[in-house]
Amino acid sequence: QQQVKQSPQSLIVQKGGISIINCAYENTAFDYFPWYQQFPGKGPALLIAIRPDVSEKKEGRFTISFNKSAKQFSLHIMDSQPGDSATYFCAAPSRIFGNEKLTFGTGTRLTIIP
Amino acid sequence: DAGVTQSPTHLIKTRGQQVTLRCSPKSGHDTVSWYQQALGQGPQFIFQYYEEEERQRGNFPDRFSGHQFPNYSSELNVNALLLGDSALYLCASSRETGPDNQPQHFGDGTRLSIL
Secondary structure (H helix, E strand, O other): OOOEEEEOOEEEEEOOOOEEEEEEEOOOOOOOEEEEEEOOOOOOEEEEEEOOOOOEEEEOOEEEEEEOOOOEEEEEEOOOOHHHOEEEEEEEEEOOOOOOEEEEOOOEEEEEEO | OOOOEEEOOEEEEOOOOOEEEEEEOOOOOOEEEEEEEOOOOOOEEEEEEEOOEEEEEOOOOOOEEEEEOOOOOEEEEEOOOOHHHOEEEEEEEEOOOOOOOOOOEEOOOEEEEEO
16 A cells, blocks of 8 residues: 655745655555645646656746655745645555556645745 | 536535535546545545446445446445545546556545535
């Protein structure tokens, strides 16, 4: 059973600052690691994902860093904006047949203050 | 291009009742997964449907059942509702075939409240 540990549980960052969320996983059988962003009243939306054969992936202000040996990956949000205030989930896929099921972390509630 | 759509958006039931939730996957997607998200928690995998069959199942009792139709839409049924079943129920769709990983796309969920 794949387990994913996410920290911190909540995070307050000043506008323009860097937000960092960390995740650790156990099982090494995976294809990629996605991060999801969820606003109140909405479903999770795929934000960015990384394959295990790269150490970093950047998309705009969002960067995933991946440390395979430590079984950890993190999300960095540069120049954080009030619109980034949301709950962020990391996830790890477990693949048995074809497409995978996702095991989610417990979430990080991010608040960006002016 | 419509994304994943779920209905209804909100539902109130009482203990012991039965409920059916519906999901239409994103265009081009053929696999549907259902998740339960309790307040303040991450989504928990319930089960996954592909080719009208349940392919994977999480740690949920048999009170939770589902169905997938030929048009790939899906239903989640919960019988003998308990107070603890109050949660946001999310449907996610993805494409089974393809050259690369197919990330799951989520709907906005059905908020189920049990009184």
